[in-house]
Amino acid sequence: MTTSPLLDATGVAKRYGAVAALKNASLSLLPGEVHALMGANGAGKSTLVKILTGAISANVGRILVRGQERDIRSPAKARKAGLVPVYQEPSLIPDLDVLSNLRLTNTPVEPFRNWVRELGVPDLDLRELARDVPLAIQRVLDLARALAVEPDVLLLDEMTAALPANLAERVLEVVKGQSRTGRSVIFISHRFVEIAALCDRATVLRDGETVGVVDIVPGVEERIVELMLGAKVEKRRVTQQRAEDAASPAGGSTRIAVRNLSVGTKLQDVSFDLKDGEVAGVVALEGQGQDELFAALAGSIRPAGGTIEVDGRQVRFSHPADAVQAGIAYVPGDRTEALAMQQSVRENIALPFSAAFRNWGPIRMGKEGATVQGAIERLQIDTRAQREVQRLSGGNQQKVTIARWIAADARTLLCFDPTRGIDVGTKQEIYKLLRQLAAQGKSVLFYTSELEEVQLVCDRAIVIFGGRVVDILPVEIADEAALTRAAYGLPRDAKADVGILADVHSDPVTRP
Numbered sequence: 001m002t003t004s005p006l007l008d009a010t011g012v013a014k015r016y017g018a019v020a021a022l023k024n025a026s027l028s029l030l031p032g033e034v035h036a037l038m039g040a041n042g043a044g045k046s047t048l049v050k051i052l053t054g055a056i057s058a059n060v061g062r063i064l065v066r067g068q069e070r071d072i073r074s075p076a077k078a079r080k081a082g083l084v085p086v087y088q089e090p091s092l093i094p095d096l097d098v099l100s101n102l103r104l105t106n107t108p109v110e111p112f113r114n115w116v117r118e119l120g121v122p123d124l125d126l127r128e129l130a131r132d133v134p135l136a137i138q139r140v141l142d143l144a145r146a147l148a149v150e151p152d153v154l155l156l157d158e159m160t161a162a163l164p165a166n167l168a169e170r171v172l173e174v175v176k177g178q179s180r181t182g183r184s185v186i187f188i189s190h191r192f193v194e195i196a197a198l199c200d201r202a203t204v205l206r207d208g209e210t211v212g213v214v215d216i217v218p219g220v221e222e223r224i225v226e227l228m229l230g231a232k233v234e235k236r237r238v239t240q241q242r243a244e245d246a247a248s249p250a251g252g253s254t255r256i257a258v259r260n261l262s263v264g265t266k267l268q269d270v271s272f273d274l275k276d277g278e279v280a281g282v283v284a285l286e287g288q289g290q291d292e293l294f295a296a297l298a299g300s301i302r303p304a305g306g307t308i309e310v311d312g313r314q315v316r317f318s319h320p321a322d323a324v325q326a327g328i329a330y331v332p333g334d335r336t337e338a339l340a341m342q343q344s345v346r347e348n349i350a351l352p353f354s355a356a357f358r359n360w361g362p363i364r365m366g367k368e369g370a371t372v373q374g375a376i377e378r379l380q381i382d383t384r385a386q387r388e389v390q391r392l393s394g395g396n397q398q399k400v401t402i403a404r405w406i407a408a409d410a411r412t413l414l415c416f417d418p419t420r421g422i423d424v425g426t427k428q429e430i431y432k433l434l435r436q437l438a439a440q441g442k443s444v445l446f447y448t449s450e451l452e453e454v455q456l457v458c459d460r461a462i463v464i465f466g467g468r469v470v471d472i473l474p475v476e477i478a479d480e481a482a483l484t485r486a487a488y489g490l491p492r493d494a495k496a497d498v499g500i501l502a503d504v505h506s507d508p509v510t511r512p
């Protein structure tokens with residue numbers, strides 16, 4: 001007996017002027033199924049999710065819910081039909097407190113609270129302004145808000161991308177729980193390990209079209225990558241391997257020396273060196289002081305104690321421009337912080353040039369045009385909607401934040417989760433790029449929530465727990481298990497328990 005689909009979309013298309021965001025997408029979802037929606041950056045995944053949840057309307061296409069054509073052309077109608085999303089960007093209104101945000105969307109408060117606790121946030125203050133809630137926790141609140149209305153179909157667009165390991169783990173457990181109770185989930189993620197742990201099947205989009213539906217079985221990864229990249233597959237190195245080290249300068253001198261740095265109660269007595277020619281990884285669970293560390297080095301907050309030296313001279317940054325002046329560039333995890341959303345891709349990349357000249361008028365695009373173009377090509381930025389950055393897909397926006405500093409030739413990059421939401425092929429490009437920058441003598445401090453990236457790009461890992469550096473691991477031993485243990489403040493030996501992902505982690509098929 002075949003089960004009939006809970007949700008069945010066929011022939012869905014959406015145009016924005018000349019840009020075809022979706023050309024011919026289909027997706028069929030069974031009851032109780034966790035279904036991955038996959039595709040490279042810009043393939044159309046978010047567009048399909050927005051159509052299925054009433055945020056935008058398709059130009060053509062047929063969407064059936066439980067075999068019936070339902071009107072889902074507004075978020076309220078979609079919700080009534082049982083379809084509830086968590087979008088890629090945080091959706092709480094920043095100037096309202098959490099409680100007012102709940103009221104605005106008719107979200108039942110007690111179920112919301114329970115889900116927040118279940119998701120690993122025990123002490124939420126509902127009176128806190130949304131803007132003061134850290135990005136990762138905002139994502140958790142978005143999810144709790146969706147779960148509180150008990151949807152038949154939960155649509156999660158890169159829900160885990162901004163989350164550190166401990167919170168991501170809880171999210172995955174909750175998603176599994178949904179399917180156990182017969183509810184369905186559409187799950188977008190660029191992390192294969194999560195897809196393998198959670199999903200039953202995957203629909204793959206390429207350039208706005210559904211190009212395949214596969215069962216998630218051992219070894220399916222390669223097939224998915226082939227489907228995602230199509231003819232481009234030959235050009236990309238898709239197997240995860242450490243980016244080639246072009247001859248790194250031997251024994252670089254100390255570029256930044258951090259000594260006994262403290263920031264409020266969040267960061268205490270932190271000391272380490274960042275050398276020319278190295279990529280140093282920073283690993284930490286949510287809220288261990290990594291945000292404050294990066295903010296202090298980027299000049300956006302002032303430390304309460306300790307010192308920062310750049311090239312042997314003590315510095316006191318009172319503004320991010322001071323850090324830029326010292327050749328230190330910050331790539332924030334929250335792209336909306338970094339980008340001028342209504343300006344073009346080129347203008348956004350050229351922004352540091354204009355800042356360097358203290359010229360905040362119209363951006364001059366003279367000689368730097370070639371450098372900007374080089375950065376666009378390097379990171380394979382999809383520029384079909386380049387006139388306004390806000391029209392780019394999330395992953396392509398993320399690439400713009402990185403391209404800016406490549407073009408500006410900064411000596412030190414502070415990268416905070418730079419591959420968040422970046423597709424597998426382009427991630428490799430970013431790893432290569434960071435290694436090349438190191439080989440040119442530049443230094444990179446690299447916080448990542450994807451632990452496997454440490455061995456793919458870094459020279460060593462600085463682990464922070466409770467606001468302190470608890471371990472500095474050489475890259476040879478900084479595998480996911482070792483990093484997980486250290487990030488939880490545990491000593492180096494003995495085996496780590498990585499929860500729901502443990503089986504997948506030990507499965508050779510899904511390991512890179």
Ligand SMILES: Nc1ncnc2c1ncn2[C@@H]1O[C@H](COP(=O)(O)OP(=O)(O)OP(=O)(O)O)[C@@H](O)[C@H]1O
Pocket residue numbers: 016019020021022039040041042043044045046047048088382384385390391392393394395396421
């Ligand atoms: N409002 C808009 N105006 C113009 N083009 C748009 C708009 N919204 C999306 N697009 C374009 O539609 C295409 C698909 O975007 P979409 O966000 O659905 O991709 P995605 O698969 O979710 O990518 P990512 O993995 O990077 O999040 C992109 O080329 C994007 O630039």
